[in-house]
Amino acid sequence: MVIFSEDHILETRKRGRIEVICGSMFSGKTEELIRRLKRAKFARQRVEIYKPAIDIRYSEEDVVSHDSNSISSTPIESSASILLFSSDIDVVGIDEAQFFDKGLADVCSKLADSGVRVIIAGLDMDYKGVPFGPMPDLCAIADEVTKVHAICVKCGQLAYISHRIVKNDKRVLLGEKDEYEPLCRECYNKALKESTD
Ligand SMILES: Nc1ncnc2c1ncn2[C@@H]1O[C@H](COP(=O)(O)OP(=O)(O)O)[C@@H](O)[C@H]1O
Ligand SMILES: Cc1cn([C@H]2C[C@H](O)[C@@H](COP(=O)(O)O)O2)c(=O)[nH]c1=O
Numbered sequence: 073m074v075i076f077s078e079d080h081i082l083e084t085r086k087r088g089r090i091e092v093i094c095g096s097m098f099s100g101k102t103e104e105l106i107r108r109l110k111r112a113k114f115a116r117q118r119v120e121i122y123k124p125a126i127d128i129r130y131s132e133e134d135v136v137s138h139d140s141n142s143i144s145s146t147p148i149e150s151s152a153s154i155l156l157f158s159s160d161i162d163v164v165g166i167d168e169a170q171f172f173d174k175g176l177a178d179v180c181s182k183l184a185d186s187g188v189r190v191i192i193a194g195l196d197m198d199y200k201g202v203p204f205g206p207m208p209d210l211c212a213i214a215d216e217v218t219k220v221h222a223i224c225v226k227c228g229q230l231a232y233i234s235h236r237i238v239k240n241d242k243r244v245l246l247g248e249k250d251e252y253e254p255l256c257r258e259c260y261n262k263a264l265k266e267s268t269d
């Protein structure tokens with residue numbers, strides 16, 4: 073995994089590509105997305121950022137990390153809107169990609185084919201450990217996948233999953249620390265066992 077990439081050519085030369093940043097909740101996906109997008113802006117690239125309209129946890133408009141870093145974005149209902157809004161753009165950023173429809177991979181391919189650098193952040197798995205929405209397709213077609221990790225709140229190892237700590241079976245349940253905790257595989261399996269005992 074290369075997080076602190078200093079490949080400045082990516083930031084200055086127009087070259088279509090797809091970068092995916094994935095991991096559990098609190099793993100730093102949004103921070104890494106914001107870091108790459110802010111650098112592209114410093115390089116005078118034309119940047120557009122999208123997020124699903126349903127994600128209004130911190131702000132209706134901005135993409136905001138758990139550490140309060142933020143960048144302004146356009147909330148959209150469906151992936152098709154990205155193509156409509158992205159003419160004359162060098163870099164497209166997409167946060168919370170797991171909530172988008174399956175058409176997102178095709179949209180990202182079209183953008184990359186037309187020379188746009190596409191940077192996508194999203195949850196790789198839901199709280200049950202099932203690959204989330206368009207994320208597996210996006211990882212498959214990406215030029216580069218960066219998997220980031222939170223710290224397991226039980227044991228301090230690298231976390232791999234977002235454990236839901238409230239009773240709710242819906243796949244989509246917006247939330248923060250009151251609803252989810254990042255756990256390593258061992259602590260997750262232990263927590264599941266304890267909840268069924
Ligand atoms: N258990 C944890 N492990 C790592 N970071 C955590 C944890 N709990 C809270 N954080 C905070 O979350 C920040 C990452 O937030 P963010 O980029 O929004 O993550 P993500 O988009 O992956 O949910 C970290 O910089 C840290 O301040
Ligand atoms: C695991 C899981 C998460 N969600 C929700 C909870 C949050 O609102 C977002 C993830 O945000 P983050 O930037 O990655 O912290 O997704 C969900 O709806 N269903 C799930 O299974």
Ligand SMILES: [Zn+2]
Binds near residue numbers: 257
């Ligand atoms: Zn653990």
